[in-house]
Amino acid sequence: MNVVILAAGMGKRMQSALPKVLHPLAGKPLLSHVIDTARTLSPSTLCVIYGHGGDMVPELLQAPDIAFARQEPQLGTGHAVMQALPHLNDDTQTLVLYGDVPLTTARSLRRLLDIADKNKLSILTVELDDPASYGRIVREQGRIVRIVEQKDATETERAIREVNTGILIAPTARLKQWLTTLSNDNAQGEYYLTDIVARAVADGVPVVSAQPDAVWETLGVNSKAQLAELERIHQHNIAGALLEQGVTLADPARIDVRGTLSCGRDVAIDINCIFEGKVELADNVTIGAHCVIKNARIANGAVIKPFCHIEDAIVGAESMIGPYARLRPGTELAEDVHIGNFVEVKNSQIAAHSKANHLTYVGDATVGSRVNIGAGTITCNYDGANKFRTVIEDDVFIGSDTQLVAPVRVGKGATLGAGTTLTMNAPEGKLTVSRARQTTIEGWKRPIKQNK
Numbered sequence: 001m002n003v004v005i006l007a008a009g010m011g012k013r014m015q016s017a018l019p020k021v022l023h024p025l026a027g028k029p030l031l032s033h034v035i036d037t038a039r040t041l042s043p044s045t046l047c048v049i050y051g052h053g054g055d056m057v058p059e060l061l062q063a064p065d066i067a068f069a070r071q072e073p074q075l076g077t078g079h080a081v082m083q084a085l086p087h088l089n090d091d092t093q094t095l096v097l098y099g100d101v102p103l104t105t106a107r108s109l110r111r112l113l114d115i116a117d118k119n120k121l122s123i124l125t126v127e128l129d130d131p132a133s134y135g136r137i138v139r140e141q142g143r144i145v146r147i148v149e150q151k152d153a154t155e156t157e158r159a160i161r162e163v164n165t166g167i168l169i170a171p172t173a174r175l176k177q178w179l180t181t182l183s184n185d186n187a188q189g190e191y192y193l194t195d196i197v198a199r200a201v202a203d204g205v206p207v208v209s210a211q212p213d214a215v216w217e218t219l220g221v222n223s224k225a226q227l228a229e230l231e232r233i234h235q236h237n238i239a240g241a242l243l244e245q246g247v248t249l250a251d252p253a254r255i256d257v258r259g260t261l262s263c264g265r266d267v268a269i270d271i272n273c274i275f276e277g278k279v280e281l282a283d284n285v286t287i288g289a290h291c292v293i294k295n296a297r298i299a300n301g302a303v304i305k306p307f308c309h310i311e312d313a314i315v316g317a318e319s320m321i322g323p324y325a326r327l328r329p330g331t332e333l334a335e336d337v338h339i340g341n342f343v344e345v346k347n348s349q350i351a352a353h354s355k356a357n358h359l360t361y362v363g364d365a366t367v368g369s370r371v372n373i374g375a376g377t378i379t380c381n382y383d384g385a386n387k388f389r390t391v392i393e394d395d396v397f398i399g400s401d402t403q404l405v406a407p408v409r410v411g412k413g414a415t416l417g418a419g420t421t422l423t424m425n426a427p428e429g430k431l432t433v434s435r436a437r438q439t440t441i442e443g444w445k446r447p448i449k450q451n452k
C-alpha cells in the first residue's frame with residue numbers, strides 16, 4: 001500500500017511561525033503521530049507532502065522510509081496528492097492521511113482497509129452533531145455520489161451530518177487519472193481531492209465508507225484551541241490505559257505523558273506529574289505530586305517525593321528521592337540511595353545505601369556504598385574551563401559544608417570534618433579537616449557606641 005500524508009497547509013489560525021504539522025501534541029509533532037500510525041500498516045511507500053514553512057518539515061522528520069514531496073504553491077488537497085504521484089506504485093492502493101489529524105487509530109484505518117479493494121474508492125466518514133466546515137457526504141439511494149465542501153454547499157447539503165474525515169483509500173492508477181480531471185472552479189479556487197468521488201461514480205467505481213471507533217480520531221488541528229482540546233483527549237486516553245493496567249492515578253485528569261511511560265505493578269502517581277521521553281517505573285514505585293520525569297528508569301519500590309525533577313537518570317530500588325531533588329543527566333543511583341531536599345546530582349554514580357539528604361551538589365563524582373554526605377557539601381567540579389571528577393570511596397563520612405575541589409579522592413572509610421575545603425586526596429580511614437583552629441579571645445569586649 002502507498003500512504004500519502006498531506007502536510008503542506010499553512011495553518012493560518014495557529015498564529016505561529018512553526019508549520020502547523022510540527023506543533024507538538026504529547027511532546028511529539030502532529031505529523032509524527034500520523035507517520036507512526038501509518039508505519040503500523042507497513043506501507044510500501046510513505047510520502048509526506050510538505051510546503052508551508054520551507055524545508056523545516058523534511059529536515060526535522062527525515063527518515064529512510066519517508067519520501068518527501070514539496071507542494072508549492074498550495075493549491076488544495078487534490079493538488080497536494082498530485083505532488084505524490086511520481087512516488088506511488090500503481091499496483092497497490094493509496095491511503096490518504098492528514099498531517100493535522102493526529103489521533104486516528106490504526107484499528108479504524110484497518111477497518112477502512114478491510115472494505116477497500118482495487119475496484120473501489122473507500123472513505124472514512126463520521127456523523128457529527130455540528131458538521132461545521134467539514135465536507136458533506138452526499139448520498140443518493142444510500143450510495144455516496146459526491147462530497148460537497150461546506151463553502152460550496154446549498155442549504156440542504158449543509159444540513160447533512162455525515163462528513164468527510166479526509167481519510168480515504170483509492171486505487172492508485174484510477175486516482176492518478178481522476179486527479180488529471182480536477183478543476184479549481186469552486187468557492188475556494190482550489191483543486192479539491194474530494195472531487196474524485198464524483199469522478200469515481202461517473203466511472204462506475206463504487207464508493208464505500210467505514211466509520212472510526214470515536215469521533216476524536218478524526219478531529220483535525222486548525223487552531224491552538226483545537227490543539228489544546230486534542231491534547232486533553234489524548235492525555236485522557238493515556239490515563240485511561242494506565243488505570244486499565246492497574247496504575248493508581250490520584251487524578252487521571254492531572255497527568256501528562258509526553259512519550260512512553262511503562263509501569264510495573266502497584267505503581268502510584270500523585271497529581272500534576274509530567275513524564276517525557278521514555279520513562280520506566282518498576283513495581284511498587286511511588287511518584288509524589290508535581291514531579292517532572294524525563295528519560296528515566298526508576299527501580300522497584302523507589303519513592304519519589306513531591307516536586308522532583310529527574311532527567312536522563314537511573315534510580316535504584318528502594319531509593320528515596322526528594323522532595324525538591326534534581327537528578328540531572330548521567331545520574332545513576334544504586335539501591336537504597338537517599339537524595340533529599342535541594343540536592344542536585346549530575347553525571348555521577350552513587351552506590352548502594354549512600355545518602356545526601358540536604359542542600360548538596362554532587363557533580364562528576366563516583367560515590368561508593370554507605371557514604372554519608374553532610375548538608376551543604378559541594379563537589380567543585382569546574383574550574384571555569386574544564387570539569388574534573390571527585391571519587392568518594394565506600395564508608396566515607398563527609399561533614400557538613402564541605403567543598404571537594406576536583407580532581408580529588410576521598411579514601412575508603414575516611415571522615416572529612418565539617419567545613420573542610422578539600423584540595424588534596426584524603427587518606428582512607430582517617431579524619432581530614434581543613435579549618436582554622438577555633439580560638440577564644442579572653443577579655444575581649446564588644447565595642448560600645450561613643451557619646452559625642
Ligand code: UD1
Pocket residue numbers: 006007008009010049071073074075076077078079080098099100101133134135136147149163164165166191192193194220
Ligand atoms: C478537507 C476536505 C473536507 C474534509 C476536511 C476534514 C477537501 C477539499 N476538503 O477540508 O472535505 O471534511 O478536510 O478535515 O479535501 N493540504 C495540503 N495542501 C493544500 C491544502 C491542504 O497539504 O494545498 C493539507 C493540509 O495541510 C491539511 C489537509 O491537507 O493537513 C487538509 O487541508 P485543509 O485546508 O484543512 O482542508 P479542509 O478545508 O479542512
Ligand code: CA
Pocket residue numbers: 220222
Ligand atoms: Ca482542516
